[in-house]
Amino acid sequence: MRKPLRSLLTVLAIAISFLLFGVMHGVVAQFDEALTHLSDARLRVMSRANMLESIPIAYRQRIAAIDGVRHVSPVTIFFGYYQDPVNSVSGGGVDLDEFLAVMPEIVVPPAQADAMRNNPLGAIVGAGLARKHGWKIGDRIGLKSRLWMNQETGEDWQFEVAAIANAGADDDPLFAQEVYVHYDYLDRARIREQGTVNQFLVTLQDPSRATEIASTIDRLFANSTDETTTVNERDYLRGQISRVGNIRGFVYSILGAVAFTLLFLTATTMQQSLRERIPDLGILKSMGFTDATMFMLIIAEALILCLCGAVLGLVIAGLVFPQIFGAFGLSAGALTAGVYLYGLGLAVLLGVLIAAWPAWRARRLEIVAAIASR
16 A cells, blocks of 8 residues: 555556456357357258358258158248347247257247247247347337348338247256247248248257268258258357357467566566565564565565456456447357456466565565665
8 A cells, every 4th residue: 555546556457457358258268158058969951052041941851851860940040130230139930849849958938839839920039138128928029130021011020029938047048049930920921032941950869870960961962052061069159150260369369468468567566666665674574574474475465466456357347248249239148157267366376476576586685785775
């Protein structure tokens, strides 16, 4: 507290750095978390040219006839937004029963599933998305989509909330952020590409045959006008991430630059603080404080500064992380515990590094020279 303003500014600089750390490392952690939730036995069949290219719905029967295939669920990707483009909504047109059989992670109460079956305009809304927009069962929601134009209303699509998925305390929130509607309704109402889908989700009787069956599916449509590529879900997500670039390398390069800058800044501050207090340290030594005690006092001071800044930055990061993703129309859960632990561990390491040299100097101070400020 000798220089409270300087200490405050140092803590704020550390907090801002750890805010950036929390958000950016959280991005990597979210991708890793998503990968753990996906199955390497569930297959996605899509166009070989592009994941948004359409393939015929007639492929469904041919895939289902392959030995070892259990369920085949068609999915037409639906991108849109609610009221304002910043409120992006993603999901798809699906065959309800096959979709729920293929995706057990999406939990819908039986009564609501029945209501969905009996409502051509029905929609399954993820609980997270429903909370965000205040939707409840029976609400009419108007979505706009530039991907699929409605024959009667253009960009406008009207749906009715028939079911809310993953609303239970034990349900996976990762699968509570999308909207699913009837494929038949979406297909009949859109202007173009009727009778096609973007993907098929396929489950198998024997998951160990995933690679074999994926190859069989692609061979089945080889040399056709709509060739396919079939991958398991984890490889699918890895492929989508790789399209963006080396996210992990990008994030860590930025964090490395931030850590170096922070190390330089705080180390300079600690050096300056030590020089100003050399007489005080000499007096403490004259009172009986040992060299080891002086060393640990300087280390403790640096740790307090770093940990206070890190905790402040990480708490703010945890609060703003979902909002930052939401601003881009993406969904994200809370920061994982690993991000907080990693951040606090980094703060401890940073505190030791920036205090090591000043603490060593304090340990070696001679009492007479220190009191004389030499």
